[in-house]
Amino acid sequence: KKFAIRDSIVQNCGTLPIHNGSDTITEYGGGHGIHLSVSSNITVQNCECYNNGANGIFLYACDKIQLLNNYSHHNGMSGIQLGFGRLEDNTYVIDGNICESNIADGLDINNASNLGIISIKASVTNNKFRNNGWYGTKSTQDGSGICTLINVCDVSISNNYSENSNRTGLFIQNCNNVNVISNIIKKESNSLGEGIYINNSSNVNVVGNNIITN
Numbered sequence: 001k002k003f004a005i006r007d008s009i010v011q012n013c014g015t016l017p018i019h020n021g022s023d024t025i026t027e028y029g030g031g032h033g034i035h036l037s038v039s040s041n042i043t044v045q046n047c048e049c050y051n052n053g054a055n056g057i058f059l060y061a062c063d064k065i066q067l068l069n070n071y072s073h074h075n076g077m078s079g080i081q082l083g084f085g086r087l088e089d090n091t092y093v094i095d096g097n098i099c100e101s102n103i104a105d106g107l108d109i110n111n112a113s114n115l116g117i118i119s120i121k122a123s124v125t126n127n128k129f130r131n132n133g134w135y136g137t138k139s140t141q142d143g144s145g146i147c148t149l150i151n152v153c154d155v156s157i158s159n160n161y162s163e164n165s166n167r168t169g170l171f172i173q174n175c176n177n178v179n180v181i182s183n184i185i186k187k188e189s190n191s192l193g194e195g196i197y198i199n200n201s202s203n204v205n206v207v208g209n210n211i212i213t214n
Contacts, residue, residue, distance in 0.1 A: 004043040010034055014053025016076045017103060017135075032058040033075065038085075040064045050074045056102065059092075061085035069096040078108040078142075079132065084118055084152075092122040100130035104142035106162070111151035117176060119154045126159050133166025139192065145169035145185050153177045162186065168193030169211065175201040182208045189214055 014031015033049030049056035056072030079099025106129030133143010143166025169185035
């Protein structure tokens with residue numbers, strides 16, 4: 001069966017984290033805006049998630065998920081985060097979302113499981129990411145522009161826009177079969193890290209991207 005969450009506002013779940021004054025978040029308050037766990041065939045569309053202690057939208061061990069035209073902002077962790085616990089965690093469409101002013105990443109796709117590299121069959125398209133990785137005006141240890149991508153394969157990242165991220169514009173590590181096409185990444189003078197960072201990965205196709213530094 002298919003299930004949808006649409007046209008909803010989710011705010012003030014949990015408490016926002018604490019910054020220790022030296023680029024590090026020392027205590028997360030918890031409380032995701034929308035949390036899907038071990039679920040499939042779900043669409044989250046036209047929702048606004050903000051001022052939540054953890055992620056605006058968090059998926060764990062899910063498959064066949066669509067995240068469409070959501071606005072996730074001013075959350076204590078990432079705007080959207082995907083976590084993994086099964087080999088069948090795949091088929092994600094992440095399109096038309098705006099993630100801004102979140103304390104960690106705009107989009108965090110980090111396979112921290114012991115399953116090795118997982119084929120997630122993900123499409124990340126037409127999203128906007130702005131001002132992520134800042135605690136007010138203070139730097140944090142996070143803040144990728146378009147996304148953090150770790151220990152996954154079979155991902156397409158295209159036609160996204162990133163502006164004023166605290167850290168690297170697009171971070172790719174231990175990944176295979178990734179297409180990075182026609183994205184715009186704007187790096188400000190106070191931003192740390194690279195435009196695009198690729199480490200210990202194979203078959204990464206990077207074409208037609210525009211990295212702008214001020």
